[in-house]
Amino acid sequence: MTRTTTGQKGISRRSLLKTGAAAAGLAAGSGAITGFPTIWAQNPITLRQFGTGVSNLNAIAEKCKEDLGITLEMTATDSDAAAQRAVTQPDSYDIADIEYWIAKKVFPAGVMQPMEVYRLKYYDKIVPLFIDGKLTPDSEIAQGTAPHTVGFVEAQGSATFATEPTDWLTMVPTIYNADTLGIRPDLVGREITTWADIMDPAFKGKTSILNIPSIGIMDAAMIMEAMGEITYADKGNMTTEEIDKTIEFLIKAKADGQFRAFWKSFDESVNLMSSGEVVIQSMWSPAVAAVRAKGIPCVYQPLKEGYRAWGGGLGLAAHLKGARLDAAYEYIDWYLSGWVGAYLNRQGYYSAAMETAKEYMSEDEWGYWVEGKPAEGDILAPDGKVMEKAGAVRDGGSFEERMGKVACWNSVMDEDRYMVRRWNEFIAS
């Protein structure tokens, strides 16, 4: 239905030109120029993608249209709304761009279909972190909803996650990162080495944590454990006693005036940091970049207990079939083929297929973002602005150093509802 409307609407000078160009490309090398056999511009297909907004980037949609002729309609929501939409309106999307912990909630509802491994061109290029949970053969598997634990199902139509890699992927990983605390090195006045430092009385009234329960509780857990208050069996799946203990600790810290504010959105965290209201807080990597872009020093401080990691991927809606399913597979192959990976790497995230992304990055970019080497020239943001001057080194170092020190993955707990209720009490207290 969407197809016909798009087709009719699409008869403009622009699309004619584009189709013409595509036809010329076809004539020149039978489509071999892009490496993708089908030129969808001749048979327009629209894929509706919704997700949490991290990778819902217009640049990706534009490039996808250019390379594949597939029109991407992107909708960004917050993670809770994404989980709800994935389950309750399965016909409203073709591709779900969601985090792995959301997939843990959503996939068992039977609204998505697994992907056949042999149909994915770049399956072998996916970093092993998403296959068996290990970045290198001897690394330890982190706590929480590690992506590989919800990455496979036993068979088509199955809704139980497999314990071992199978031929059926629930989602193709696309984007992930290791999160830590952001600090103002000019205002903290000392070295920050541990998550426990956020509770230092010296920073009373100058700290903040994020008010998104499922992520905030994990940051709190990292802090609690670093302080030696508690040792969790699994930070990503707390018992009610562990939740109670964590929340009571937070309530007490709040009553003592340790926190300046709680932030909920990206821009709030940027403003808190750049105005100097807080000097140490939970932060996301693009927010650190945004503070630095204002010329204010801000460091994404590596801490000895390790990082809290998150990962997202693309999943297919159960209703996809035929040409649209083929187009979705093609889109996913294109996603892993390098251009998008390089784009995400340049934003400070990581691509799931590092090898292919490398081909689209300059040696200096690869050295700075992935290998942890000092930049030889200026490092540019995807929009061409200077992000880092020559000589800068990425906080936390190389890809292996950062992703190798993941202590815990974002997760969904069995006691989710109880945790959310207690978290609300903390915020209201």
Add this chain to the structure above:
Amino acid sequence: MSATAEHSIAEPTPGMKRRVSLARLAPYLQAAPLTLILGAFLVAPILMIVVVSFWDYDFARLYPDFVTYNYTETLGSWVTWKTYLNTLKFSAIVWALTLCIGFWVAYFLAFHIRTTAMQIVLFLVCTVPFLTSNIIRMISWIPVLGRNGLINAALVESGLVPAPLEWLLYSEFAVVLAMVHLYTLFMVVPIFNTLMRIDRSLIEAARDAGANGWQILWNVIIPLAKPGMAIGTIFVVTLVMADFITVQVMSGGQSASVALIMKNQMSLLQYPAAAANAVVLLVLVLLLVAGILRVVDIRKEL
């Protein structure tokens, strides 16, 4: 009964019957548009909220059911009570401040400005800030009140305080300040309206009878302005009770209001819990409004 009455009237001629029943229908027809609008956009949604407040839910779905634990969880939690008290406290403080400020602004406009043209001009000046959005007026306080903001910078530079005042921003003070700023106009307008309707000869009579300025204000103007104050009060109290964004932004997420709890619950998709909270809040606000209407007869105004 009405059917038989209609029947007996309808007896004489068919033409007359049509005219009479049309005349009977007319008031219903006249009331129909408003009834339909209120029914569809007020009564039905409220009924829906009441119904949903008894439903069960998980992270993604609502399950039609009849469970009461949305209410027992809400009313049985110390957080709810604390939050309601907090919200009532904000309402009381903001109400008192907006009433004082609003009354004096309205009084000045009504009695000290001589020409109607000037009154209208100044009244419009009062509304100018309201041409920008709520959010902008609120957020513009942040660079003023912040740790390195205008006020703190000025105080520290001038040596009045040794260190920046922390309580200016992300505090209850900030919340009250922003709310007073946002809502005072809602007090000014109805009070100004009632003050303009006061018959000036009443004031002359009071003066002839020997009353001084304060006595005139206390015994003549304020009693006559009560309906305006009551309407302003209803506006301000309901606005403050339902506010979440001012509380969230100005307290930096540190303070809670009832609506903010609801918003948190909704963003976590716990609609039934939020619905139960909404019903409790609605009952409370209706009780407050009923209380105000018992004290002041606002029909005089209308």
